[in-house]
Amino acid sequence: MTNQLDSFFGAMADPTRRAVIERLAAGPASVSELHAPHKMALPTFMRHLKVLEETGIVRSIKKGRVRTCHIEAAPLIEAQGWLAWQREIWESRLDRLEVLARQIAQQSEGENSDT
Amino acid sequence: MTNQLDSFFGAMADPTRRAVIERLAAGPASVSELHAPHKMALPTFMRHLKVLEETGIVRSIKKGRVRTCHIEAAPLIEAQGWLAWQREIWESRLDRLEVLARQIAQQSEGENSDT
DNA sequence: CCAAAAGTAAGCCAAATGGCTAACTTTCTT
DNA sequence: AAGAAAGTTAGCCATTTGGCTTACTTTTGG
Numbered sequence: 432m433t434n435q436l437d438s439f440f441g442a443m444a445d446p447t448r449r450a451v452i453e454r455l456a457a458g459p460a461s462v463s464e465l466h467a468p469h470k471m472a473l474p475t476f477m478r479h480l481k482v483l484e485e486t487g488i489v490r491s492i493k494k495g496r497v498r499t500c501h502i503e504a505a506p507l508i509e510a511q512g513w514l515a516w517q518r519e520i521w522e523s524r525l526d527r528l529e530v531l532a533r534q535i536a537q538q539s540e541g542e543n544s545d546t
Numbered sequence: 547m548t549n550q551l552d553s554f555f556g557a558m559a560d561p562t563r564r565a566v567i568e569r570l571a572a573g574p575a576s577v578s579e580l581h582a583p584h585k586m587a588l589p590t591f592m593r594h595l596k597v598l599e600e601t602g603i604v605r606s607i608k609k610g611r612v613r614t615c616h617i618e619a620a621p622l623i624e625a626q627g628w629l630a631w632q633r634e635i636w637e638s639r640l641d642r643l644e645v646l647a648r649q650i651a652q653q654s655e656g657e658n659s660d661t
Numbered sequence: 662c663c664a665a666a667a668g669t670a671a672g673c674c675a676a677a678t679g680g681c682t683a684a685c686t687t688t689c690t691t
Numbered sequence: 692a693a694g695a696a697a698g699t700t701a702g703c704c705a706t707t708t709g710g711c712t713t714a715c716t717t718t719t720g721g
Contacts, residue, residue, distance in 0.1 A: 434561070441559035445709085446552055456636040463667065475710050477669075496667045496718040502636050507629055514626040521571040521617050560679085578697065590680055592699075611688045611697045 435487075436513055439506045442486040447471070448479050452502065455489065459501035462491075551628055554621045557601040562586070563594050567617065570604065574616035577606075 442448055451465055466476045480500065483489040488507065491500040557563055566580055581591045595615065598604040603622065606615040 436564065437559060437561055440555050440564075444552060444556035444559050446549070447709090449551065449555075452632060456632050458639065461667085471709085472711060473668075474670085474712085478709075493668085496716095498668070504633075504637070507633055511626060511629040511633065514622055514629070517567060517571050518619075518622055518626065522619070524573065562679095576697085586679085587681060588698075589682085589700085593679075608698085611686095613698070 435506065435509060438486045439488065439510050442482050442488055443510075445479065445482075447476070448483055451479065451483060452488065455500060455502045459499050462498050462500065465500060550621065550624060553601045554603065554625050557597050557603055558625075560594065560597075562591070563598055566594065566598060567603065570615060570617045574614050577613050577615065580615060 443452070447469055450469070454460060454465060454468075462473075462477065462480065465480070466473055469476055480489065480491075484491060484500075486506060487503055489500050490503050491498050493499075558567070562584055565584070569575060569580060569583075577588075577592065577595065580595070581588055584591055595604065595606075599606060601621060602618055604615050605618050606613050608614075
């Protein structure tokens with residue numbers, strides 16, 4: 432995936448990975464602790480963790496045989512910023528759009544609007 | 547994908563689709579207009595549009611032979627909300643985490659922290 | 662020093678994703 | 692009525708993704 436946002440959104444698109452984020456938001460945890468609530472095999476789960484690390488959303492340090500993971504702020508902030516930015520732009524003309532959409536809808540009385 | 551957030555993040559993970567959102571934030575546009583800046587084949591592009599529609603991020607109405615697309619607010623707002631929520635939780639303890647991480651790092655002087 | 666604990670590594674498989682072409686439908690425009 | 696314009700359908704293909712098992716390494720507790 433090309434840039435920061437690509438990999439970030441890609442990482443967040445999976446429920447397991449979002450659950451890990453939610454858990455880590457409450458504080459750091461070991462791989463096994465993070466794995467416990469998920470019924471998939473450990474190696475499978477590890478790959479989700481790896482995705483999060485490669486994206487920079489999660490960091491980890493290994494002490495002895497235990498790897499402890501924690502959240503990294505920057506990517507989340509960037510993504511939130513992008514969404515906020517988009518929202519600003521289109522919200523500033525949302526009322527106009529609604530009007531426009533309604534006009535088009537009325538002009539096309541008996542027509543398909545979906546699929 | 548299970549819930550709203552899954553499909554939303556999934557949709558946003560593709561650069562073509564994000565570009566479409568960015569374009570549509572500036573105002574509605576026809577399929578061909580949206581397609582123009584992208585060098586992929588039309589049918590391929592159409593499938594990106596379809597993903598956006600199925601996710602509810604984009605709506606469209608067809609009048610005559612032209613389909614006009616516009617942005618839908620709700621999903622973006624929900625996603626932004628989720629991110630903001632996460633951020634709140636973990637930012638409230640970020641300083642504590644930094645301290646903790648540093649402690650662990652020091653305890654494990656000559657060890658691997660990655661891979 | 663030996664076994665359990667905690668990760669890692671390697672490889673296999675099915676389904677989903679993202680790209681293509683070719684052919685078809687519907688709606689203008691002339 | 693003919694042809695261009697704007698989508699749409701269908702089907703093909705390569706890569707990626709997300710899941711699994713089996714086997715291995717490194718710590719650590721007894």
